[in-house]
Amino acid sequence: MNVCKESVYGLLESLTDFTPKDIIRKVMFGKILFIDLTEKSWRVEDLPSYLFTYLIGGKGLGTYLLFNKNSPHVDPLSAQNNLIIALGPATDTGIWGSSRYGVYTKSPLTGLYAESYSGGNVAEPMSRTGYDAFVIYGSSYSPVFLEINEEEVFFRDASQIWGKDTYLAEDEIRRKVGRRDAGIIVIGPAGENLIRFASIVNNRWRCAGRSGTGSVLGSKKVKGIAFYGSKKRPVASEKKIKELKKSWLKKGMDMPSVRFFRSFGTCGLVSVINGVKAFPSYYWRSGELDGWESLSAESLHMNFKVRSKACRMCFLACARLTEVTHGKFEGLRIEGPEYETIYAIGGLCGIKKLEEIIYINDICDRLGMDTITAGNLVAFAIEASRLGKIKERIDYGQTEKVADLLFKIAKKEGIGEVLSYGIVHAAKEWDLEDMAIHVKGMEPGGYDPRYFFGMALAYATSDRGACHMRSTVFRAELSGLIPPQETENKAEVMIDYEDRHTLQDSLIICRFYRDLYTWNELSEIIEATLGLSFEKKDLQRIASHIRDAVRIYNLREGMDAQADTLPKRFFEEPLGPAGFTLKREDFEKMKRDYYRIRGWKENGEPVSIPPFLQKDFSDQ
């Protein structure tokens, strides 16, 4: 293993001309596949190995490609917007939690940086094509699906599955490709109809859900992509990976958070978050849903046929394969519902029966739309209806009307069309801008920031809008590491999570391994895969540079520091029934701390440009 004993990162940073230096072994494949849908052609670009020292892969690589290949101010739904699917050094190495891929593009929902990740078992076939990333641009004249292997790219007619739901599309593409080992991603009718929060779906229920990546594929007339191949991703030491896996399995099985996910899945959070009275309900009016017990993990496991399910190379097995065994939805089977769906459909829309949430979840998955944004928009429409801002009558708990509205959104019919463009458009159209809950055009996850102050900071500063995944600091606030409503040192803790998650997303590793993979373990994964030895401060600098790169991308697209804020209601409306409040001055203090620790100016601009943004290093 070629491990540099001194800080390689420091050495590279000292280079002034960025001339490729052969100082590290060949890592990753070093190959990027570019697919031109307009011309139905493809080409391969090489990336120098040393570049991965800055980028790691995944998010770092996707950001680098997006910044360099996308022109500034490009229309997200135009042929000029690149959609990038990237893999990391951990992909297809067998490392726990590594069966994931990342999607990077300009978001049609926010007009800013988009990233989204999905698990299942498609990352390995993607990797076996021999590429580290796929850059898809242009636009096909008629619907196609792509078939990508290590030798060729095929552009196949998809006109007969255009309009079909995601389940059927995946089945048909698999049948056509004729390979059981193919990894397949698809979009549903929502993506085809350019709904701004459409998702990319794989393995039926796994979704790169947020930011509207599905509609970017839809704008290019791509119904799906099948990947297969036999290339093996190079790693520094397979022996080391095997040793690490063995020890982490033993350590992980004893961890309380692992036992929690294995026993309850993410829906175990329903009782936890209601318990602290921060479960967003009735469009962010309450932190506790009356009757939440019927939506809990206990209720799920007692009243439905449930078995746990895992992505490939995962021992957490957080997913629940759930079948409804009673009532009018008998026979309905999905993977889920996840906590975020329960909060958005159940809490925000006041639906208190799990089978009805499963029903709505299934519709969203088949249509190919993000359940978090869908639930938020429906709840917003309920408020609009109550206030007489729209003619349509819809109220909390009306499951059939919720289902009908989702179909209307997918088809862009009536108020569905207004909602299909996202919360910013709908709020303006209905003159309800003070009511709307979002940051930069995207709605928050299920952790009310009036209780979780760390999440207030995370939502406000996240690059893709009010995202709960960029820094899951609520974990620290729930565990007692730092009190939820403490502002001192909150930015430090939040940044520690954010930086570790940036590395996880660059390697690409599932978020739920966050308690197992601390700085030391992340360093070991990088050493075993890339053959580079990093100290914690080096890793923090890498993460910080990637974070700065995303920030610079957003600033280039016209965002400014004023966008790093929260909806007015979070400052002015106490959260019932506990009455939690977030003072604007407390929030501004945390934000100032965040900018200072990040090394940003008061206007939110990074003071320097990360080295890997200063030049396009590819061979074209």
Place this chain on the structure above:
Amino acid sequence: MENLSASRLSFKKIFLTNDLIGSFCPLKKPSLDVSSVDKGEKKA
């Protein structure tokens, strides 16, 4: 248009036929044309 409301249809039937959102597509039974393979051109 086919009525998609689960209250008026057997959900089990919908699920098993895997065509809940079939009304989005004019063709009920998709069958991809195997002769339509289009090999992309590799550029240097």
